[in-house]
Amino acid sequence: MVFTSKHEESSPPIVWITGGGSGIGRSLAHTLSNMGWIVVISGRNREKLIKTAATGGKQPIQQMTLDVTDPQSVSRVIGEIERQYGGIDYAFLNAGDYSPMRLKEFNLELFHRLNDVNYLGVVNCLAALLPGMRQRAQGQILITASLSAYRGLPGAAPYSATKAALINLAESLQPELSQLGIRIRLINPGFVATELTEKNDFKMPFLITPAMAAEAIQNQLLSKRFEIRFPTTFSWIMKALSWIPYRIYFALMRRLLK
Numbered sequence: 373m374v375f376t377s378k379h380e381e382s383s384p385p386i387v388w389i390t391g392g393g394s395g396i397g398r399s400l401a402h403t404l405s406n407m408g409w410i411v412v413i414s415g416r417n418r419e420k421l422i423k424t425a426a427t428g429g430k431q432p433i434q435q436m437t438l439d440v441t442d443p444q445s446v447s448r449v450i451g452e453i454e455r456q457y458g459g460i461d462y463a464f465l466n467a468g469d470y471s472p473m474r475l476k477e478f479n480l481e482l483f484h485r486l487n488d489v490n491y492l493g494v495v496n497c498l499a500a501l502l503p504g505m506r507q508r509a510q511g512q513i514l515i516t517a518s519l520s521a522y523r524g525l526p527g528a529a530p531y532s533a534t535k536a537a538l539i540n541l542a543e544s545l546q547p548e549l550s551q552l553g554i555r556i557r558l559i560n561p562g563f564v565a566t567e568l569t570e571k572n573d574f575k576m577p578f579l580i581t582p583a584m585a586a587e588a589i590q591n592q593l594l595s596k597r598f599e600i601r602f603p604t605t606f607s608w609i610m611k612a613l614s615w616i617p618y619r620i621y622f623a624l625m626r627r628l629l630k
C-alpha cells in the first residue's frame with residue numbers, strides 16, 4: 373500500500389472515524405487497521421467502541437468517546453488525537469442517526485434530533501478539524517451522506533433532508549478547501565444491513581453488509597473522485613432517478629407508496 377498523505381511510507385496515515393462503534397464505521401475501522409493505518413474511533417457508547425477494537429484490525433484501534441452534537445467534546449477529542457498521534461490525515465465523519473417517518477406521524481423532535489446529529493454534528497467536526505488541516509495544508513475529510521439524499525424520498529424526510537444538506541455542504545466547501553490543500557469528499561452508501569436500517573419494514577433493494585461497504589470505500593479511497601458511492605448498480609439507478617422530470621418522479625413515488 374502506498375500512503376497518499378505527506379507521511380513517510382514508514383509512518384502510516386492517522387485516521388479518525390466517528391460512529392466507529394458499529395455498522396459501517398466498525399467495518400471500516402477493521403479494514404483500515406488491517407492496512408496498517410493508525411485508527412481512532414469515536415462514538416457515545418464506550419462499550420461499542422471497545423467491541424470494535426476487540427473484534428478486528430491488525431493494528432490496535434484506539435477509542436475516544438464523544439457526542440458529535442457537543443462541539444466541546446469534539447474539540448477535546450481532535451486535540452487529544454493530534455497531541456498523541458499527530459495531525460489527522462483522514463477524517464471519516466460517519467456518525468449518524470435515522471428513523472423513518474410517514475406524514476401521519478409527523479415528529480418535530482425527530483427533525484431536530486437528526487439535524488443535530490447528522491448535519492450539525494458534521495459541522496461541529498469540521499469546525500474543530502479545519503484549523504489544524506489548514507495549518508498543515510493537508511488532510512482529507514470524508515462525509516457520509518447517502519444515495520437516499522439525491523432526491524426527497526417518501527417516509528424519510530427528517531433523515532434524507534439532513535443527508536442532502538451534507539451533500540450541498542461538501543459541494544459548497546470543496547472549491548475553497550481544495551485551494552488550501554484539503555480534500556473534502558462524499559461517501560454515499562445504498563442500503564447497508566446495520567442497526568440503523570433494522571428499523572425499515574420494507575425489503576431493501578441491493579442490501580449489502582457493512583464489510584462490503586468498507587471494501588467499497590477502501591477500493592475508492594485512493595481515487596481522485598469527489599464521490600465514493602456504492603453499490604454501483606443501485607447508485608446509477610438513484611442517479612437516474614435524480615435526473616428525471618418532477619412529474620415522472622412524483623408519479624413513481626406515489627406508486628411506491630401504494
Ligand SMILES: NC(=O)c1ccc[n+]([C@@H]2O[C@H](COP(=O)([O-])OP(=O)(O)OC[C@H]3O[C@@H](n4cnc5c(N)ncnc54)[C@H](OP(=O)(O)O)[C@@H]3O)[C@@H](O)[C@H]2O)c1
Nearest residue numbers: 391394395396415416417439440467468518563564566568
Ligand atoms: N446503513 C445504511 O443503509 C446507510 C445508508 C446510507 C448512509 N448511511 C450512513 O452511514 C453512517 C453509519 O451508519 P450505519 O448504517 O453504520 O449505522 P449504525 O451502526 O447505527 O452507526 C451509527 C453510529 O453513529 C454513532 N452515533 C450516533 N449518534 C451519535 C452522536 N450523537 N455522537 C457520536 N456518535 C454518534 C453511533 O454510536 P453511539 O450510539 O455509540 O454514539 C453508531 O456507532 C450514518 O451516517 C448513516 O446515516 C447508512
